[in-house]
Amino acid sequence: MKTSDDFKEPPEDYHIIVPAGWFQLALDPEVRDRSIIALADRQFRGIGNAPQLRKEFTRELQRAAKKAYTAGGTELYISMLAVGPIPLASSLLISVPSADEWPDFSDVDELAEFLADRRGPLDTAAELGVVELAAAGRAVRRRTKEAADPETQMGNTLSTTLLTYHVPIPATKRWLTLTFSTPLEPLADQLVELFDTVAGTLYWE
Numbered sequence: 731m732k733t734s735d736d737f738k739e740p741p742e743d744y745h746i747i748v749p750a751g752w753f754q755l756a757l758d759p760e761v762r763d764r765s766i767i768a769l770a771d772r773q774f775r776g777i778g779n780a781p782q783l784r785k786e787f788t789r790e791l792q793r794a795a796k797k798a799y800t801a802g803g804t805e806l807y808i809s810m811l812a813v814g815p816i817p818l819a820s821s822l823l824i825s826v827p828s829a830d831e832w833p834d835f836s837d838v839d840e841l842a843e844f845l846a847d848r849r850g851p852l853d854t855a856a857e858l859g860v861v862e863l864a865a866a867g868r869a870v871r872r873r874t875k876e877a878a879d880p881e882t883q884m885g886n887t888l889s890t891t892l893l894t895y896h897v898p899i900p901a902t903k904r905w906l907t908l909t910f911s912t913p914l915e916p917l918a919d920q921l922v923e924l925f926d927t928v929a930g931t932l933y934w935e
Contacts, residue, residue: 741804741899744866744896744906747931748822749924755791766791767903769808772901785846798823820912820921822928827905838868845872863897865933870896873922874888891918893925900934909933 756765764775770788775778781907793810805824812818833844838860846858853856859872895908910925912918 741904741906743935745902745931745933745935746824746908746928748807748928749809749811752807752809752822755795755806755808757795757803757806759799762795763790766795770864771892772810793822798825801928802826802828818912818917818921819914820910822925823907823909823911825907825909827907829904832905834903836898836905838870838896838898842870845870863895863932864930866897869898869929871929872896888913888915889923891915893922893929895929895932897932906932 753769754765755769756762766788769791770784773787774784793806795806803822803825805822807822809818809820811820812838833841835841842860843860849856851857856875859869861867861870861871864867872892872894874892874894876892890911890913895912897906897908898904899906908929910922911926912921914921
């Protein structure tokens with residue numbers, strides 16, 4: 731099992747602008763629990779008599795943070811935005827794939843072709859192509875869906891929309907991966923527009 735410690739010197743010279751209502755959840759195991767408690771306090775502020783909901787919310791955050799850290803995650807953002815009483819559930823994971831799990835090339839067209847060749851029978855409707863980010867340059871953009879997993883998503887029965895950007899790290903053969911996700915299938919298109927906007931803010935020093 732790999733963790734972010736296995737990905738030597740994750741890049742620190744990138745910047746991305748996220749909406750003010752997104753909370754950055756710490757992935758380092760030494761500070762992870764404090765960060766989760768802080769987010770749970772914020773989410774349930776003013777809401778009394780909901781210990782079970784808070785417990786499930788905290789457990790889901792712990793699961794997400796551990797999974798992100800294991801996948802080489804460097805940053806994880808959780809949306810706290812809402813429209814009226816409807817929370818706009820979504821997240822952004824920034825990660826760096828390990829060298830032995832990722833192709834040894836830095837060309838976005840090659841990566842797009844590689845990912846296209848790996849499409850399974852359930853990926854036929856996926857969007858996959860090369861796009862130009864305003865400041866970060868060319869990147870591979872891929873939109874897919876995942877089936878719901880109610881046992882690990884607090885009872886969610888809607889499919890999860892994933893929007894992934896693979897951006898070459900300058901002067902290396904490594905990639906920075908931005909993985910946006912939302913379980914709000916009815917609002918997926920609108921949230922994907924937001925995700926595209928956030929990805930467009932990525933830039934390198």
